[in-house]
Amino acid sequence: MSASPFPAPAIRAMPLAVTGGALMPLMPLMPLMPLTPLMRAEMPLELVGPRLQAVCGNFAAVPMPRQHTVSGGIEVRRAGGVDFALIGQNLQRVYRDARAIRGDDREHFFLVFQDHGGALMCQGEQRVAVQAGDIVLIDSARPSEFVYDGACSQQVSVHLPRADMLARFGPALQGGVCVRRGDALGFAMRAILARMLESGQSDDAHLVEAFLGVFGSVLVERARQVPALARSAGEGVLRKALDHVALHFQDPAFHAGDLARHLGVSPRLLQRAFESLGVSPSRHILDARLAAAHASLQAAAKRGAPAVAVSVVAYDCGFNDLSFFHREFRKRFGVPPGQLGRVEPDPPLH
Known part of the structure; x- marks a missing residue:
């Protein structure tokens, strides 16, 4: 057979990105056309x-x-x-x-x-x-x-x-x-x-x-x-646990034992499911309450709302011990809750 009159195209290997130990093909980072015009x-x-x-x-x-x-x-x-x-x-x-x-x-x-x-x-x-x-x-x-x-x-x-x-x-x-x-x-x-x-x-x-x-x-x-653990039944337990915490963390009586009973699993299995996040179930519930309190105080300050008592925010977010709330809030965010903006001072903590 005669040689083709068309030269063979140059073949370039598609770049690879390492993600979680696996090699994933990437498209060249060419300029992307926006999907929509910028609204002004x-x-x-x-x-x-x-x-x-x-x-x-x-x-x-x-x-x-x-x-x-x-x-x-x-x-x-x-x-x-x-x-x-x-x-x-x-x-x-x-x-x-x-x-x-x-x-x-x-x-x-x-x-x-x-x-x-x-x-x-x-x-x-x-x-x-x-x-x-x-x-x-x-x-x-x-x-x-x-x-x-x-x-x-x-x-x-x-x-x-x-x-x-x-x-x-x-x-x-x-x-x-x-x-x-x-x-x-x-x-x-x-x-x-x-x-x-x-x-x-x-x-x-x-x-x-x-x-x-x-x-x-x-x-x-x-x-x-x-990891294989994330593909196991533990992944389903974790997802259900996260959803349940998101809906119930504001209840001060809600705790990790309630979460395990709701999911129908042992406390040990629940603990293992949370290991992929690097926190315990109890810590995750506490973090959810702290994040909600921080967001509430920050939002009130930035929108110029009337002053709100820190204690009201704490109770709304599932805390029933103000001393514990103040201590954990400062530990998590580096400042006491009263420094975020327009808040009324609470009575002195004893």
Whole structure:
């Protein structure tokens, strides 16, 4: 046979990233076209919270000090039976706590595509800094927080019904999963999402199915990277435990023994399930109460609300011993709770 008149293309190995001991193929870090144009509308601050709640559920918006308007926009689009929220803003942070979860009858997994700017995403033990091109999964049934510190940030949030997703993917789903910009599967998900947003047709179910198929591959790859313990029954116990704590930590009578009884497991099995987080069940309950108290005091200070007593916040967050609360709060955050802002002094502790 004669030689081909066309030269053989140069073949370059796809770069690999080491993640949890596994080698993952990455797409070249070429410039990414945003999924959506940057929204620049000026929204009165008092309209942002209600609009955010109407689109995404019970999330609280915390502005920067002396902030009266928010730059960006909040829109909803629909394609193939799936809702997409376009959220642009320059707030201090947005959060969803256990009280908000209990008062919300909508449950979703939010697959959030960071489109412009960045944010710090917090859910459970996960603290992930996301930049444009990154993707993160948020579970609406667990407390979560996005911190922006006043920088312009825009996200496309794909709303996936929680019950449907659990039925489809099972225990592989867990809030806090992050897919970085250079990941090949993330690149594929982004391309399909761009097609859905461009089309906006109600009969785009085939694109939604393709999108979920790639997302399923992300979960499979992630499962291969975690230790064997995380793939065992302990993973299911831990997830259920975290969900139950998020809903009941404000009850001062709630403790680790109650958690084990609710889950139908022994205290030892519950302890082993929490070992992957590096904390005990009791410590996790305490951390949830402290984080809620810190967020409540900080939010009251930043929105200029009337003074609130530290004791009221402590009791609302599940503490029934003020001396213990003050001591653990200072140990965790480095300052006494009264230094966070507008609080009334409590009677001297004895």
